[in-house]
Structures are given as C-alpha cells and as structure tokens.
Amino acid sequence: MFFAVLSACLPAEVPACGPVTLVGRPFPSMEQCAAEAPRIAEDWLADRSPLTRGGLSCLPLSGLAALPVETPAPGIHVHLGQVAQFEDSPDGWIANLGFIIGRDSIAVIDAGASRQQGQALFAAIRAVSDKPISHLIVTHMHPDHAFGAEVFREAGAAIVGHERLADALQARGPTYLDNLTRLYGPGPMIGTRVVLPDSAVVGSLDIDLGGRVLTLTAAGPAHSDNDLTVLDRATGTLFAGDLVFRGLTPVVDGSLTGWIGWMDGARDGGPVVPGHGPVARDWQEAVGAQRDFLAALDRATRDALDAGLPLSQAVPAIVDALQPFGGDWASFPETAARDATAAYKELEWE
Numbered sequence: 620m621f622f623a624v625l626s627a628c629l630p631a632e633v634p635a636c637g638p639v640t641l642v643g644r645p646f647p648s649m650e651q652c653a654a655e656a657p658r659i660a661e662d663w664l665a666d667r668s669p670l671t672r673g674g675l676s677c678l679p680l681s682g683l684a685a686l687p688v689e690t691p692a693p694g695i696h697v698h699l700g701q702v703a704q705f706e707d708s709p710d711g712w713i714a715n716l717g718f719i720i721g722r723d724s725i726a727v728i729d730a731g732a733s734r735q736q737g738q739a740l741f742a743a744i745r746a747v748s749d750k751p752i753s754h755l756i757v758t759h760m761h762p763d764h765a766f767g768a769e770v771f772r773e774a775g776a777a778i779v780g781h782e783r784l785a786d787a788l789q790a791r792g793p794t795y796l797d798n799l800t801r802l803y804g805p806g807p808m809i810g811t812r813v814v815l816p817d818s819a820v821v822g823s824l825d826i827d828l829g830g831r832v833l834t835l836t837a838a839g840p841a842h843s844d845n846d847l848t849v850l851d852r853a854t855g856t857l858f859a860g861d862l863v864f865r866g867l868t869p870v871v872d873g874s875l876t877g878w879i880g881w882m883d884g885a886r887d888g889g890p891v892v893p894g895h896g897p898v899a900r901d902w903q904e905a906v907g908a909q910r911d912f913l914a915a916l917d918r919a920t921r922d923a924l925d926a927g928l929p930l931s932q933a934v935p936a937i938v939d940a941l942q943p944f945g946g947d948w949a950s951f952p953e954t955a956a957r958d959a960t961a962a963y964k965e966l967e968w969e
C-alpha cells in the first residue's frame with residue numbers, strides 16, 4: 620500500500636510547511652501513486668487557501684510516521700499519550716487514542732491533537748489492518764482528542780459524538796486552534812481544521828463492527844459537557860475518555876458534582892482506558908485516585924465558600940488545600956488553579 624504525501628505550506632517570509640498524508644486514496648503500486656498524486660494533491664488543496672503545494676512524494680505504508688500502540692485486550696489497540704498538559708508537552712500529543720477491530724470494520728476512538736497526529740494514528744491502524752475504518756468516535760470537545768478528526772473523515776469514517784459535541788466545537792474550536800498554533804507553531808498544526816460530527820449520541824447507541832458491538836453512552840456534564848464513553852462488549856473494555864484521568868491532574872471543564880456523581884455509578888470489571896495515563900485493570904484502579912482528588916477539591920471549595928472568601932482569595936486557599944496531591948499528579952500547578960476557579964463558580968450557586 621502506497622500513499623501520496625504532500626508538503627503543505629503557509630506562505631510567509633519563512634514558510635511553514637507540514638506533511639499531509641492523502642489518506643483517502645491508497646495505491647497498490649508506487650507507479651500508480653506517482654501518476655495520480657499531483658491531481659489528488661490539487662484536489663485536497665482546492666478549498667484550503669492559503670495553503671500551497673511544497674514537495675509531493677509517494678511513500679509505502681512503512682515510510683509513514685506511526686504512533687506506537689499497545690494491545691491491552693484482543694482486537695483493542697491503544698496509544699498512550701504523554702502524561703502532561705499542553706504547556707508541558709513539545710507537541711500536544713498528550714491524549715490516549717485507540718482503535719477497535721471487528722470482523723468487518725474498525726472504530727477509532729479519538730483522533731489526536733492535530734492533523735499530523737491523526738495521520739500517525741491512521742498509519743498505526745493500517746500497519747495492523749486494512750479493513751475499512753467505519754467510525755471515528757470523539758469522546759469530547761477537547762483538542763487533544765478531537766483535532767485529528769478530518770483524517771478519518773477523508774479515510775471514509777463517520778464521525779460520532781455526544782449530542783452536545785457539535786455546539787461545543789463550534790463555540791470553542793477556533794480558539795483552541797489559535798491557542799495550539801501559538802503554542803507549537805504553524806508547521807505542526809498545518810492542515811488541522813475543526814470538523815463537526817456526522818451523528819449525535821443521545822442517551823446511548825450501539826455500533827456493530829461485525830460480530831463486535833460497541834455501546835456508546837453520553838454522560839451528563841462532568842469532565843466536559845459532552846463526554847461520551849465506549850464499551851467494547853466483547854472484552855468489557857471501557858474507553859472512558861477524560862472521565863478518567865490517571866497520573867495527569869484531572870481538569871474540571873463541565874461539572875465537579877456531575878463528575879463525582881458519574882464515578883459513583885457501578886461498573887463492570889473490565890479494563891478501563893483513561894483519557895490520560897496508563898490503562899487500568901479494573902474500575903477501582905481506574906477511578907480511586909481521581910475520586911480522592913475531586914472529593915478534596917469539592918471539600919476545599921465548600922470550605923472557602925463557607926468562610927465567605929471571594930474568588931480571588933478562594934483560589935489560592937483551595938490550591939493550598941490540594942497541595943498534598945501535588946506530588947502524585949503531573950502538571951499540577953497550572954491545573955489546580957483552573958480547577959479551583961471552575962469549582963468555585965459552580966458551587967457558589969448551590
């Protein structure tokens with residue numbers, strides 16, 4: 620299998636370029652790729668002004684950069700992201716991503732932080748299987764999970780998300796894209812666009828990959844207001860998205876009380892793939908530490924409110940109360956203050 624790889628460039632005094640794998644059109648031979656690559660590159664660039672064509676080459680699948688993946692259960696492949704927040708990462712490739720292979724097709728769970736990371740996930744999938752990629756399931760709006768999505772649309776997948784995902788991406792997507800471009804530079808983000816889901820999950824939805832059913836469940840406001848989980852019924856493996864953090868300080872961007880309530884729901888015993896951090900063997904291992912952290916955040920915030928502290932004094936007081944957790948959670952300093960602010964604004968209205 621061969622792919623055309625375009626160097627797409629932003630015109631500037633010093634042009635910024637990045638590799639774009641034209642995933643929608645695999646070729647059986649190098650010759651065929653070489654003959655057709657110029658036309659498919661022009662087609663791809665047609666609605667992507669001001670991107671222009673730099674180099675163009677044909678590469679075998681083995682020549683594409685691929686994410687490393689592990690296999691925690693049969694047919695389940697997981698890429699573990701760096702356990703860090705964006706500010707502490709060189710490229711933003713921080714989220715866990717995965718794919719599940721059924722008899723007939725493949726579902727991808729989360730697409731990465733940029734087109735480039737999505738392409739590297741695509742290459743990892745194709746290194747394992749050439750079955751059709753029928754679905755991309757986006758667990759929530761955050762860019763580390765959602766921004767590689769267009770790669771999978773080009774590869775033929777339907778994009779599925781929580782019923783509130785589209786609104787959230789429309790509201791926040793452009794700002795996220797600006798922020799990541801400022802943080803990492805335009806080159807690594809080249810070709811990255813905010814794309815909306817094709818279908819929305821209300822309540823729950825089953826997807827059949829051929830003898831392998833995935834149950835998608837939309838959660839209430841918790842980590843974000845559009846969290847979606849994916850249960851592989853064949854192995855009992857739960858992809859929890861960012862409803863479960865391990866090792867990286869949990870980010871509250873939906874509802875603290877909603878999130879604590881979500882963890883109280885009883886779960887079956889299969890492995891849990893968190894949005895960040897290592898795969899957990901079971902539910903208790905998955906959420907034990909996170910429950911302690913969020914309960915402490917809840918307690919410290921209520922103490923600050925009971926003491927009548929205004930937000931400006933409450934945030935440092937809450938962060939101070941959470942300090943004992945600092946050593947166990949990566950990127951604690953930058954996240955704890957954000958969490959304290961979010962928790963205060965939520966709980967002051969109770």
Ligand SMILES: [Zn+2]
Binds near residue numbers: 759
């Ligand atoms: Zn998130």
